[in-house]
Amino acid sequence: MADTYDLVILGSGPGGYVAAIRASQLGLKVAIVERERLGGICLNWGCIPTKALLRTSEIYHYMQNAESYGLKADNVGFDLAKVVDRSRKVAGQLNAGVKGLMKKNKVTVVEGVGTVTAKGKLSVKQGDKTVDLEAKNIIVATGARARDLPFAKADGKTIWTYRHAMVPTEMPTKLLVIGSGAIGVEFASFYNDMGADVTIVEMLPRILPVEDEEVSAFMDKALTKQGIKLLTQTGLEALAPSANGVTAKIKGKDGKVTEETFSHAIVAIGIVPNTENIGLEALGVETDRGHIKTDGYGRTNVDGIWAIGDVTGAPWLAHKASHEGIIAVEKIAGGSPHQMDKANIPGCTYSRPQVASVGMTEAKAKEAGYELKVGKFPFIGNGKAIALGEAEGFVKTVFDAKTGELLGAHMVGAEVTELIQGYVVARQLETTEAELMETVFAHPTLSEMMHESVLAAYGRAIHY
Structure with missing residues (x-):
């Protein structure tokens, strides 16, 4: 029974x-x-x-x-x-x-x-x-x-999924990360900081393609500066285990196919x-x-x-x-x-630097027909960020110019995955720019940049 x-x-x-x-x-x-x-x-x-x-x-x-x-x-x-x-x-x-x-x-x-x-x-x-x-x-x-590559299933030895990448028995020396969404970028960031030579391959024109274009561009420069090689508009033609690890045939944006050997590859192309x-x-x-x-x-x-x-x-x-x-x-x-x-679900990427967002990107808001007011404030203008030694990044806010509705917020930099919730609450409460401008933010905190970004959208930023 x-x-x-x-x-x-x-x-x-x-x-x-x-x-x-x-x-x-x-x-x-x-x-x-x-x-x-x-x-x-x-x-x-x-x-x-x-x-x-x-x-x-x-x-x-x-x-x-x-x-x-x-x-x-x-x-x-x-x-x-x-x-x-x-x-x-x-x-x-x-x-x-x-x-x-x-x-x-x-x-x-x-x-x-x-x-x-x-x-x-x-x-x-x-x-x-x-x-x-x-x-x-x-x-x-x-x-x-x-999701596995159709032509190269993960074997757990040299071709990994996220699951294999979390329990490595050996440190990759030269790592290929296939896909530049949150999972791919996080693993690229981890292994790069631990000393691996990392390359990211992405078919689309930019990394973190669901994020605001300015965030993607910033991350491209930041990760490149850290030593990660980024190949956008690039396809993977073949991937196979070899004597030295794994061999990849990579088709660049110019259409040329090159062959390169890596010690390991992480497949991060979705689920x-x-x-x-x-x-x-x-x-x-x-x-x-x-x-x-x-x-x-x-x-x-x-x-x-x-x-x-x-x-x-x-x-x-x-x-x-x-x-x-x-x-x-x-x-x-x-x-x-x-x-x-x-529309009110935040997205976070826990790489170095971190990325966080909620709502529409500037491009999506324009496509939807909104007249916009956009504010941006850099980490270098914030005392707490400078004191932390984390002065790279920015906070960006996108408002409906007619109603003051917060359409979207986009951040890149230290601890932004914690900061984003302030804007998520603001959207859930249907807050306009007026309430955000009148809110008192503690000093010195990274959250002050959220206030300054709102002020910047209306030409009122104080510290930059």
């Missing part, structure tokens, strides 16, 4: 486990099905462990440049195994934390491979055993996996949603290029089947998944949540 619940969630990533907690808070009887580790890719193999690695490379960079702070640090080096071990321990600690949260919130955790067998029914395979579950509502939160073989086809759940189609509440076209997170399409971000999970659960419980507004 099947175990019966109000809600069963398939997948325990940042969408699934957050949805489970909120459902329990609302009085629902909840089960969550997970085939690997609680916390999903983000916690175990993505967001969190990569930030642990990037923190290590950041400190290593500072140690190598200690003299600029009046300090001495001789014979600076690192133990790669210990670097990886710290990252894994951070992930392990958080995995244990999610287990504790499931227990605290009385969420039943069912380990195994789940399949939706009919509306309101799942079977979970646990080795030779199968457990049957029933629920009026099912949320699919199965996430996504790294594939995990929607196959979980029973969706038989139920007639609509998908678009593998991603499940949903409305603003997470509902699919099949009654009682919901979907959240990476399986539903861009942006493929943990915080988007978590918020979608809460919206879906509150709707299931009979509440009246606001529909998901993707």
